[in-house]
Amino acid sequence: MTLPQTLRSQARAQRRALSPEDALRHGASLARQAGLLHLLESARTIAAYLPNDGETDTGPLIALLWARGKRVFLPLLRFAPHKHLAFGLYRPDTALLPNQYGIPEPVGTPVLDHPGQLDLALVPLVAFDGQGHRIGMGGGFYDRTFAYLKAPGAVRAPLLIGLAHECQKYASLPAEPWDVPLDGVATERAFYSFKLGR
Numbered sequence: 001m002t003l004p005q006t007l008r009s010q011a012r013a014q015r016r017a018l019s020p021e022d023a024l025r026h027g028a029s030l031a032r033q034a035g036l037l038h039l040l041e042s043a044r045t046i047a048a049y050l051p052n053d054g055e056t057d058t059g060p061l062i063a064l065l066w067a068r069g070k071r072v073f074l075p076l077l078r079f080a081p082h083k084h085l086a087f088g089l090y091r092p093d094t095a096l097l098p099n100q101y102g103i104p105e106p107v108g109t110p111v112l113d114h115p116g117q118l119d120l121a122l123v124p125l126v127a128f129d130g131q132g133h134r135i136g137m138g139g140g141f142y143d144r145t146f147a148y149l150k151a152p153g154a155v156r157a158p159l160l161i162g163l164a165h166e167c168q169k170y171a172s173l174p175a176e177p178w179d180v181p182l183d184g185v186a187t188e189r190a191f192y193s194f195k196l197g198r
Contacts, residue, residue, distance in 0.1 A: 007173065008135050011127040014167050015054035026165055026188035027057030031064050035184065035191025039159065040065065043119035045112075047073045047087050047158070050096075052103050053137075055124055056163050056188070066092060073112060076105050077141065085145040087112040115145050118158035123182065125162045132181040132194030133173040134162055146180045159183045166190070 018026075030036070040046070046065055051057050065072050073087035077099050088094075088106035096104035115121065123142055127135040136142055148154050162185040169187070185192045 005138075007170070008126050008138060011135065011168055011170075012053060015126075015165055018054060018165060018167075020057075023051065023054065023165075024057045024059070027051075028060045029188035030056055030163060030186050031060040033186045033191045035193060036161065036186040039120060039161065039184070040068070040070070043070065043159075045071045045073065045117065045119050045158075047075065047115070047118050047121040048090070049075055049122065049124050050104050052101070052124075056165055058122070058163065061122070061163075062090075073118065074104075074106050075141070076111065077101075083139060083141050083144055085115070085141050087115065087118065116148070116155045116157050121146070121158045121160050123160050123162045125164055125168065125182075125185075127168050127170050127173060128162050128164055128182065128185050128192075129170045129173040130192065130194075131172070131175075132183065132185075133175045133179060134182050135173055140178075143178055143180050147178065149180055161186060163187075 048058055048062050062072055072090045074090045076086040076088050078084050078086050088111050089109045090106050094106045094109055097107050099105045125134045125136055146160060160182045162182045164185055164187050166187040166189045183195050
């Protein structure tokens with residue numbers, strides 16, 4: 001097992017050990033983080049996600065975004081020409097169907113095919129460090145989708161903000177050349193800013 005695989009396994013076990021009540025409480029605290037709320041003020045079109053595998057409950061934050069008139073989008077898995085994400089508009093009455101991994105996706109709703117149309121993307125993660133490095137679930141969907149952000153002269157949108165439990169923070173994580181670093185991470189305890197404004 002490689003170091004990223006070992007770290008991924010450990011971090012997933014840690015977050016799954018949290019109770020559903022912890023996940024909901026952390027989600028409510030996250031939705032009150034001043035640093036995150038400041039970023040959300042100026043964003044109109046925001047990608048979020050529905051929690052899976054012990055992730056922080058995003059329900060309170062999504063409800064806040066709707067209450068503030070934001071357009072919320074959820075990721076849609078795409079496999080051609082390679083693994084990547086599109087984003088489907090998510091409203092309170094949007095129909096959802098589980099994807100290949102059992103995660104609900106919007107159906108019959110407007111879709112953004114290019115992530116540059118987003119102002120801000122709230123990104124799931126398994127582990128993160130103080131330099132903005134992230135370990136995800138290993139599918140590479142987010143890194144492929146936002147790879148264009150690393151190109152010189154590329155459109156600098158959206159900002160990438162990870163959502164996590166504080167227990168998912170590590171002192172240092174290995175970084176691969178294809179990894180797209182985060183601009184910040186919000187947890188139930190703090191907001192960590194790394195490269196805001198790139």
